[in-house]
Amino acid sequence: MTSYALISDLSFLLVEPSETQRKIITLALHDAGIQQIEFCSTIEETLQTLASFPPDLVISAMYLPDGTADDLIDQIRTNPDTESQCFMLISSERNKAHLEHLKQSGVLAILPKPFNQKDLKRAVHATLDFVMEEDLDLELFDPRTLRVLVADDSPLARKHISKTLNTMGIEDIAFAKDGKEAIETLEANEFDLIVTDYNMPEMDGKELTDAVRMNPDLAHIPILMVSSNAEDSQLANITQEGVDAVCGKPFEPSVVRDLLAKILN
Numbered sequence: 001m002t003s004y005a006l007i008s009d010l011s012f013l014l015v016e017p018s019e020t021q022r023k024i025i026t027l028a029l030h031d032a033g034i035q036q037i038e039f040c041s042t043i044e045e046t047l048q049t050l051a052s053f054p055p056d057l058v059i060s061a062m063y064l065p066d067g068t069a070d071d072l073i074d075q076i077r078t079n080p081d082t083e084s085q086c087f088m089l090i091s092s093e094r095n096k097a098h099l100e101h102l103k104q105s106g107v108l109a110i111l112p113k114p115f116n117q118k119d120l121k122r123a124v125h126a127t128l129d130f131v132m133e134e135d136l137d138l139e140l141f142d143p144r145t146l147r148v149l150v151a152d153d154s155p156l157a158r159k160h161i162s163k164t165l166n167t168m169g170i171e172d173i174a175f176a177k178d179g180k181e182a183i184e185t186l187e188a189n190e191f192d193l194i195v196t197d198y199n200m201p202e203m204d205g206k207e208l209t210d211a212v213r214m215n216p217d218l219a220h221i222p223i224l225m226v227s228s229n230a231e232d233s234q235l236a237n238i239t240q241e242g243v244d245a246v247c248g249k250p251f252e253p254s255v256v257r258d259l260l261a262k263i264l265n
Helices: 003-009 019-031 043-052 069-077 096-104 117-132 155-166 179-188 205-214 253-264
Strands: 011-015 036-040 057-060 087-091 109-112 147-151 172-176 193-197 223-227 245-248
Touching: 003 117, 011 019, 011 043, 019 036, 019 117, 036 043, 043 057, 043 069, 057 069, 057 117, 069 087, 069 096, 087 096, 096 109, 109 117, 117 253, 147 155, 147 179, 155 172, 155 193, 155 253, 172 179, 179 193, 179 205, 193 205, 193 253, 205 223, 223 253, 245 253
Parallel strands: 011 036, 011 057, 057 087, 087 109, 147 172, 147 193, 193 223, 223 245
Antiparallel strands: none
């Protein structure tokens, strides 16, 4: 079965109170190959739909009659039945601070209004990556035995990173809430890969990287850094300071898959 055939099988739930925006987004989704689309206008309606017929992807506006996308994603992520739900935001919101919570909550994409059709199609394919779950193709490792430490102060981000790694066949995952806890865990256990956030309390990602590279027992471990500010010039130079790769939040499984294949092979 080709990927395009699979894309047509995906089901989407569009949470958008504006009838005009519904029509615009629906037309764009049809153009991307999506035919199965349900609609909701409020958080309450969305949660009821998720309980009965969970879709492959929820696409939501930022501002809804009974709350915001932040409120919706919090209720989705704190419910064991929906915590792994794929989620995407389409919004005219430009304030980075207002988008930070969604970035940390593990959304597949944040698209502006008006959005680029190419970016929408990338988000659709990212959804497909989650649904298909294909093991990472590595020369030196079996992904099912790969030992990974994820360091991130956000519980939602840790859960999303873990889910993304699971789709690649990686199951042996340990967690740390900051760099200090990560070092303690690294000294007590053996790992093949470190995935760390940049901004963390106690010890941030850069300080964690420095500590790992200065320790002869740990210096060999590859490090993938993820950050919601991956475009900043400060992060652009971090690969020269011991990090093997940098990935932005939100991230697509295919991007993470390619980065891991490069640094682990």
